[in-house]
Amino acid sequence: MHVELVIQLIINGLLLGGVFALAALGLNVIFGVTRIVNLAHGQIVILTALTCAVIFQRFGITPIEALPGALIGGAILGTLIERLLLRRLPEHAQSREWTSLLITFGVSYFLVGLSLAIFSGDFRSVAYLTDSWHVGGIDFPKAQLLAFILAILIAGFLGILLRSTKVGRALRAASQNLDGARTCGIDIGRMRTLSFALGCGIAAASGALLSMVYAYNPDTGSQFTLISFSVVVLGGLGSYAGAIVGAGLLGLAVSFVGFYGNTHFGSMMPYIVFILVLLFRPTGILGKPATT
């Protein structure tokens, strides 16, 4: 019985980690290339989740079926944010963290207002894949398991894209050395747009999957930004494998501390770990020192 319980807590922790990782990946992509922390990240997750809930209830389209649409919609939104707002900054300000922080902060409030206007303050959720597979006395919640698998797939896909393709290498070059990349003929503007499209697309895809896990209204977005940010810092900003490992650790911490301690301490874990990492290992678990 006790062994079973511990295994269950590990599974719960890892699957929760999968949810955290999925939410965090989009944030990480954008940071990795542009050094911009997209504070509107959580709102994009929620906007998509709300949309998925509505189309599920109206038309019976499941979030899984809506996934490609979410990805594309998010990518378009990301492109617009980069082209219409961040691009307008003078180039020397584009890479400064605080100017872009203020803009994405503004966008986040715009998106909250927009979501409230479209969807009202009502909480929504998608009642699909809400049960578990029970294998040998252990429960595997379906929606969380799916989120976990997708998080790993997306991270793997990103790793391959960035390491082994020409576009990916150009993206990485742009993040490491602006002038050097430009000298090599890389279109920096396009790379920035691409990273925003990719990051927001992934954020939206995660919103589609998380729509089955949580209940949310337009105001819950900032929670996702916070959790995602902790995951990304823990794993190392810009490191995809790190984000997955970091998210897994956070999930385990929340699960075990929540069970053997109490839920209050469990909920504090992401932030406690966040501060500890900043103090003792500021580059994160698998992160390399940031290059500028």
Next chain:
Amino acid sequence: MKPLRASKGIAFLLSTAILASFIGASSRTAGAADPIVIGTTVSQSGAYADVGKYALEGYQLYINQVNAKGGWLGRQLQLKVYDDASDPATSVTEYQKLVQQDHVNLIVGPYSSAITAAVANIADQYKMPMISPEVASVAPFKRNLKYIFQGTATSDRYVYGAIQIAKQYGYKKIALTGEDTAFPRSIAQAVPDLAKAAGLDVVFSELYPHNASDYTAIVQKIKQSNPDVVLAISYFPDSVGIIRALKQANVTPKELFFTIGPAEPNFAKEVGADSQGVLFASNWSAELKTEGNAAFAKAFKAAFGVESDYHSAQNYAAMQVLGAAIASVKSLDNEKIRDFMATHEVETVCGTYHVDASGMQTGYDSLTDQWQSGKQLVVYPSKWAQAKLITPYSWAK
């Protein structure tokens, strides 16, 4: 040519409308009395935005109805609302603004126990009576305040039905959880005594923080305690989180009760089949045979296109009490209105309004409802029951 004509038409309509509004404005300033302005804050954004909307609609419906019949004391009513963003400190500032800058004639309570607890003292400070329809917590009434009145059933009544049902069916073990904020906490504190009086054991008890991101840990603990009854004092998102986690962990309580979340009309839509058999507290039902209730339920549906929930009904009832006070004292004298509210009984859609010396509600009762095939039906007390209780809870079968 056609588009031009259309735009000319629009321009004509617009200018007429503007002209009409001028005439309206000038006639107001010239002769007829100024409107009676009633100030309040409601959570239109933030964590309570969903319920805040229902609360506001209750106020609005009453005011529209009274205005259509000529208002109070021959004056139209106007609701001055600020969005408190679900934040007590914001609400405090806004009530001060309502009284000091906007010079409202009357004030009524905001949404939620936590926010009312923060603004209760303002009523006393400015000597303006505040009937507060959304404060089930009894804490603000232990401060010796004279101007705050409770317009809802007290918090311990919310769980009374759930515990009586458990007793009736011979259930023994209760697992108690809920959100660690003012209102759920005040209910949770009432549970052990109520359970003991009914011969039940509270085998597990732990609250979780507001905006918790994970319920699997607490549900694992509930599972270990192997309860007959799961009693969660929860709002909407946590009710959904807990119900999902219970199902995923294969926890099978015979009775599943959430205080507040499932009272929202869209609960079954968001939760699907798992809503079947869920019990919850409600302070009002369209079926209550209280004075004017059927007409209220019908008017609400006509005005907003959805069924009223208990929040809207409570806010409507609060306005009924204020209306009765003004009809009785025939003025806007806040001192006289206070005395009326403190001493009189008023028949409302929620039942007979009556408060004790501390301003705490003693007249209203709380009902226990159950989701049955996508409908919210009263199952306790039997006096008001619309349907027989379904038991045990759906996945425990």
